[in-house]
Amino acid sequence: MSNRVPADRLPAAYEEERRERLSYVIGLVLALALTAGAFAVVWLDLLSGGAALAVLGLLAFIQAVVHLRFFLHIDLERSHRDDLMLILFTVLILLIMVSGTVWILYDQHIRMMP
Amino acid sequence: MSLSERLHPGINLAGTDPEGHEAAEEVLFGFWIFLMSDLVLFAVLFATYAAMSVQGIAEGPGPAQVFDLTAAFLETLLLLLSSFAFGFALLAMKYRENRRSVLAWLLATGILGIAFVGMELHDYYVMVTAHAATPQTSGFLSAYYLLTGTHALHVSSGLVWMAIMAIQIAVFGFDKRVKLRLMRLALFWHMLDVVWIGIFTFVYLFGVTS
Incomplete structure (x- = not known):
């Protein structure tokens, strides 16, 4: 161009x-x-x-x-870590929610087996 | 006054527009917080899908029978290239403030995005007509349409936003507000591509492999 x-x-x-x-x-x-x-x-x-x-x-x-x-x-430089922190916190929340959901639903599934 | 080179995610205006750069920190960080909460929404849909795709197939077809990996691969390329094109639109804005080149890159981004949504709709059409895989068929398919549909809806609203930004660029030029809006749209667009990585991996590739 x-x-x-x-x-x-x-x-x-x-x-x-x-x-x-x-x-x-x-x-x-x-x-x-x-x-x-x-x-x-x-x-x-x-x-x-x-x-x-x-x-x-x-x-x-x-x-x-x-x-x-x-x-x-997004990088690891010290001057601007807020956005990185927010990603890491979000990832933590995601892991807890996703693994918790999958775990509980899988457990329920096993219990529902005839 | 010395400003930190990088105050927020995405392209920063330091060096070419110090005033805009300073104004950007707050609004872009606020938008970043929204994007993170949007990721939480997608995560819950992924979790639902993960449970449903294994346990919720019922009498309906399974993932390996209904998914078309070639289409998923092409969709991945379309979205990736459109993300890349948006990056170049922002660089043209930052360094040249040339309306024509920014609009040309935005047009390329938009066409790739429209092609992506079109391919997804075509996928849905094939699934419904050839495999009788409607959202009502099984829990797996409900979760599939919900997850990919939410993503496609995000991409579509991004396209509408992009069209509005193109009009604003044409009418107002590179006003500070227009620049900051375009920078937020860029974050949105790149983030949707990150979500798509999850979809093509955990929905399409996992579905066909297992």
Whole structure:
């Protein structure tokens, strides 16, 4: 895309823009690789049973971290941890709710067996 | 005045628009809190689905019979590319404030998003007509339509929001408020892609594997 660039733009801004573009490109490449890997596990029958589920779960986790890092720009720097803290707290709540729900419903299911 | 380079999630305006950068911290963090509570909503739907897809199949078809992995893979690519395109729309806004290039990237994002929703609707159509897999068929299918439908509804409302932002950019230009709104939409859009990772993994891939 051709753009008119303001004449007074500092060279630092070009560098900065290049760096931020690169971040999105790295994110896209990693996400594509992880997605392809996850689908390959199933399509090519690389693994089966529990091992497949574990690997798929791990790939999804890594891809979520890639999206958070490269698309949402969440990182570990000390000056701005509030958003990271909020994610970690939300993840804690999610784990409690999801594992609790699955546990209780599975238990109920077993008890309902004839 | 020295401002921290990064005050909030997503693209920060430090360096090109210090005033907007400062104003962004509060509203973007507030929106981030909303997104986290939205994630909680999705988590509960995932939990319901996890229980139902194993125990709630009843007499209906199972996940492996009704899911089309090729379609899920293409949908994943569409949503991922649209997330990527939105990133470039924001960079065009931040560094160039060029309406045409921002609108072009937004258009690309929107078309990819529309294609994604269209493919999902087509999936539903195939499931209902070819497999008689309606939401009423079983608990598994109710949970499936609820989870993916909620996600598709989020994407659709994101598309409406995107159209409104395109009009605002055309009318108001890169007003500070317009910029901050576009930055919030970007967070929303990227977060929906993160939720989709969960859907393609735990719904489609898990469903076909087990």
